[in-house]
Amino acid sequence: MQQRWIRTLLGFLLTFLMIIPVVTGNRFELLERFEYDLYDVRLRQFLSAEKDPRIVIVDVDEKSLAAEGRWPWNRVKLAEMLDQLFDNYGAAIVGFDMVFSEADQSVDLQQVKSLLKQREADKSIETLLSSLNSDQRFAQAITDRPVVLGYLFDRSLKRLQIGHPGSPVIAEDPILSHLPIPEANGVISSLNEIQSVSVWNGFFDNPMVDSDGVYRRVPILQRYQNEYYPSLALSMMLALFGEQEVVPIVESDATNERNALVAVDVAGMQIPVDQYGAVLVPYRGPQGSFPYISATDVIRGVADPAVLEGAIVLVGTSAAGLLDLRVTPMSNRYSGVEVHANIISGMLDERIQHQPDYTLGVELVQLVLSGLILSLLIPRVSVLASTLVTLAISALLVALNLYAWHEMLWVIPIGYTLVLISVLYLFQQTTGYFFETRNIAQLANQFGQYIPPEVVEELSQQDQSVQLSGESREMSVFFSDVRGFTSLSEQLTPQQLTRLMNIYLTGMTKIIHEQRGTVDKYIGDAVMAFWGAPLKDQDHARHALEAALKMLTVMPELNEQLKQEGLPPVKVGMGINSGAMNVGNMGSSFRMAYTVMGDAVN
Incomplete structure (x- = not known):
């Protein structure tokens, strides 16, 4: 009993040690990676097999580079692409997953040839050069159209300031200022000539890549000069609904001292975010979960109109040399523009997994309940039962976790709890084996000479330890001796007498053990x-009698063995008595023996 409580208390201690890094936030890197892996497994478990036709990616791919030349292209081509998308294909909105921070110094040779052919005498060189300004041509293509330009924030100490991020979606807010929303020092945006005609802008950098380099979370808000700016995906949602601002949804605790950002409201649609203003990317599936169209096909007007009509268009690059490939749970080479497409798709479907603000509390409840139940149960049941209990708890935990993921879109951490369950099971079984081995060794040392090994094994499995200090029980005692032993011993040499007694006592002892006697x-x-x-036996009298009768039965066989070895036969007298007896370790400080005493013995 004491050993079981020791194992239970050690289990409580292990549970407490596992809770500390969860509460303090100093989680072990190895276990954090395990949690990431479990997240990826759940994500891949519920992927959609269908493409989302609402969002189309116009891709600067290898085919486009081969047809249109190396990147970056003259922006006249991009202007022509916008004209095609809106005028010929009827796209609903276009977003650029790229930044135009430098003036375009390239010249479109086809445009030059055309202008030279049309040159009039009164036109100066300056007038011609002005008409070749590709940035101006691109700006004209953007004007009065739902186009979202991309940019990126700078977090270096250089505080780069190239262009501006456009209009904030949340003004300075004293509550949000105390939250750990990513904060930028500078910005790298498009040229003012281009930026001034665009109403919507969105950043596409991600300062929240996980420690293993995988894109699982992406902020949709960043703080810059005390105001809050949208990501490319969020800005495209605003452009889609014609909105300019979002409403932060903040929840406070009972004391109103602790606030948590839980969602942002876009045109009445609540998008769940964490305290960093980030969303978990709702990947639909592997790369290619959205229709892809080569940019050159759009520019030349040969793309399928049915795919682009009314679509949300993202312009991005997947060509390997353009370095817009990301490591995601889906693939190690995943197009960055498709990450934004997944976020937009999840926002439209209101299908974004998130961690509720009470996630930590749920995880702690998991850890505490699992630790308490296993620490209390495993030391008190068999190995098979403890294994089944451990598997049942693990299965129930996983089932509830998957239900919360799929039905409520909750992402509840499960890695630490599964590790705790595994550690507790292995620890309890190891310590249980150690204590069990120690107990069996002690019992074998105390009773191995008196009782059979199977009884020692049964003793080790008893709920209560053997009482060695003495107790009174109703028992049966057996005596036997060899008739005429004195005269018999005088006829034998010491060696013959020893052999005779060994054969006789071995046979008698074997029968006593077979009948569970001591x-x-x-x-x-x-x-x-x-x-x-030491084991209680309700049929002690019957077992003693059966042992004596069997001894009488085997005596002829035993005497035949003695005869074959040239030894005289023996005759045995036996006596059995049942009654109340005192049993326990008795003797002196020099020698102890487990024996019985009392009137019934006498």
């Missing part, structure tokens, strides 16, 4: 044994 002692030729201790 050999008390050998007194010369006499054997003393008892039934009912």
